[in-house]
Amino acid sequence: MNDQITINFLGAGVAAHVYSLVACAELGSESIRVTMLDRSHEVPDRTLCVWGEPDAVIHEALVAEWRTLRFGYGTQSFVRRMDRLRYQQYTAASIRALLDSRTDVDRLTGEAGAPDASCTVTFDSRHDDRVLRAASINLLQHFHGWRVRTNHPAFDPDVATMMDFRVDQSDGVCFIYVLPYGPDEALVECTVFSEVPWVREHYERRLTAYLRDVIVVTDYEIVATETGAIPMCDRIPLRDRGRSWIAIGVAGGLTKPTTGYTVARCIRDAEAMMRHYRQTGVFTSPAPSSRRFDWYDRLLLKIIRDEPAVVPRILWTLFRRNPIDRILRFLDEQTRFHEELMIFWSLPWLPFLKALVRR
Ligand SMILES: Cc1cc2nc3c(=O)[nH]c(=O)nc-3n(C[C@H](O)[C@H](O)[C@H](O)COP(=O)(O)OP(=O)(O)OC[C@H]3O[C@@H](n4cnc5c(N)ncnc54)[C@H](O)[C@@H]3O)c2cc1C
Numbered sequence: 001m002n003d004q005i006t007i008n009f010l011g012a013g014v015a016a017h018v019y020s021l022v023a024c025a026e027l028g029s030e031s032i033r034v035t036m037l038d039r040s041h042e043v044p045d046r047t048l049c050v051w052g053e054p055d056a057v058i059h060e061a062l063v064a065e066w067r068t069l070r071f072g073y074g075t076q077s078f079v080r081r082m083d084r085l086r087y088q089q090y091t092a093a094s095i096r097a098l099l100d101s102r103t104d105v106d107r108l109t110g111e112a113g114a115p116d117a118s119c120t121v122t123f124d125s126r127h128d129d130r131v132l133r134a135a136s137i138n139l140l141q142h143f144h145g146w147r148v149r150t151n152h153p154a155f156d157p158d159v160a161t162m163m164d165f166r167v168d169q170s171d172g173v174c175f176i177y178v179l180p181y182g183p184d185e186a187l188v189e190c191t192v193f194s195e196v197p198w199v200r201e202h203y204e205r206r207l208t209a210y211l212r213d214v215i216v217v218t219d220y221e222i223v224a225t226e227t228g229a230i231p232m233c234d235r236i237p238l239r240d241r242g243r244s245w246i247a248i249g250v251a252g253g254l255t256k257p258t259t260g261y262t263v264a265r266c267i268r269d270a271e272a273m274m275r276h277y278r279q280t281g282v283f284t285s286p287a288p289s290s291r292r293f294d295w296y297d298r299l300l301l302k303i304i305r306d307e308p309a310v311v312p313r314i315l316w317t318l319f320r321r322n323p324i325d326r327i328l329r330f331l332d333e334q335t336r337f338h339e340e341l342m343i344f345w346s347l348p349w350l351p352f353l354k355a356l357v358r359r
Contacts, residue, residue, distance in 0.1 A: 005121075007119065007122075008035045009037065010037055010124045011249075013125050014262075015252070016036055018266045020034050021057050024103055025056065026270075026271060027274055033106075034106065035106040036107050038109065038112075041107050043093045044092050045224065046092040047091055047179070048091060048263050049087060050088055050261065051086065051088065051264075052264060054088075061098040063094050064179065066158065067086055068158055069082065069160055070164065071164065073165045077166070078320065080319065082324055083323075083325045089179060119244075121246065121277075122245045122246070123246055123248045124241060124247050125248055125249045127250075128238070130238040134235060137234050137298065137302060137305055138195070138233045139301060140197060140230065141231075141260040142192050142229040142230075143189050144198075144203035144204070144225065145227075146224075147186070147222070147223050148185070148222055149220060150184045150185070150217050150219065152219075153184055154183065154216070154217040155182070157180045161177060163176075163316075164176045164177075171202065172192045173311040174190065174193075176214075177189040187226065188210065188211060189226065232255075232258065232304070234297065236288060239252050239285040246273070249266060252285070257298075257301055259331055269286055290333065299355050302358065303354075307355075313348060317347055322346055326339055326343070
């Protein structure tokens with residue numbers, strides 16, 4: 001008798017690879033058989049960052065990591081050194097290479113249809129209209145970045161810039177994100193929270209101004225670019241699409257609405273699912289994130305939508321007045337209620353009161 005666990009993925013993106021790695025770790029590579037169907041098996045040139053302690057599941061795919069984070073606003077900037085946590089960068093390619101080193105994957109090309117009823121479980125990365133809660137707020141985190149190379153030292157390789165608001169704020173909440181790979185090379189990304197993506201020139205204007213005025217460099221070569229958009233909305237998709245047929249990744253609503261970070265949540269979600277399967281023999285989606293965090297996210301989304309001008313000050317204050325590890329755990333929904341009260345106490349309260357009374 002063949003007692004292998006057959007796992008089929010409809011869509012072979014980042015989430016499919018992350019869930020497979022977790023399945024290898026939790027169920028054993030020798031116990032699973034992984035098949036992935038996608039329109040194309042080309043790997044997107046995508047940088048994927050998470051924060052946390054080294055995670056055994058994906059750590060070997062690490063491309064770079066930083067211990068110190070910078071924030072900027074107005075005319076100031078400050079750095080925070082993390083205590084236990086690290087800001088870690090992976091890529092879609094490094095995650096795929098790690099999976100290929102752990103198990104054989106059958107990769108099929110084509111348009112995905114209904115799941116194969118004979119497999120143990122189907123994980124689906126395709127978007128679908130069925131919801132548990134329709135979106136009442138629909139924003140995007142959209143970005144365009146340059147990987148630049150300079151001919152003299154311009155970056156501090158030990159410090160990643162998580163949010164620098166020292167750029168034109170006239171068209172949506174906008175900040176610059178910098179991942180330095182050495183003193184003369186960095187990914188510099190212009191990120192915006194708003195309803196629609198910008199035309200390329202808008203991001204480029206901010207990037208040029210930031211490099212010139214804040215990094216103080218005008219002589220650089222753009223060696224690669226990255227463009228993307230991630231949903232920032234309060235929609236909750238229906239994840240269990242049928243028996244042992246579960247939506248994952250962005251399609252499964254795993255994106256944190258207020259930050260766009262998805263990978264770390266996929267790892268935790270996959271771990272919960274695989275452990276539940278080990279105990280019960282059943283694959284089902286874990287309970288959605290706590291109502292408290294859902295409520296916080298919706299409140300901040302409302303402020304981003306209705307009062308974007310106050311958002312840079314809120315985010316700056318959040319990082320300025322709180323220990324960095326606490327904020328990162330808060331954004332990962334790992335804090336306790338008393339820590340959250342301390343965080344809220346540190347923030348300008350008027351925008352939150354207005355958001356509470358506004359529909
Ligand atoms: C540029 C960019 C940078 C990001 N950076 C980060 C980051 O730093 N940290 C973080 O946590 N998150 C990040 N994200 C968010 C998120 O982690 C990524 O979007 C991630 O790729 C989501 O994985 P996924 O598998 O859900 O979607 P995808 O990786 O987009 O995969 C979906 C797959 O499904 C396939 N597919 C869809 N429909 C069909 C069909 N009908 N038939 C066959 N195949 C189909 C597609 O071809 C695709 O390969 C980023 C997103 C982008 C766009």
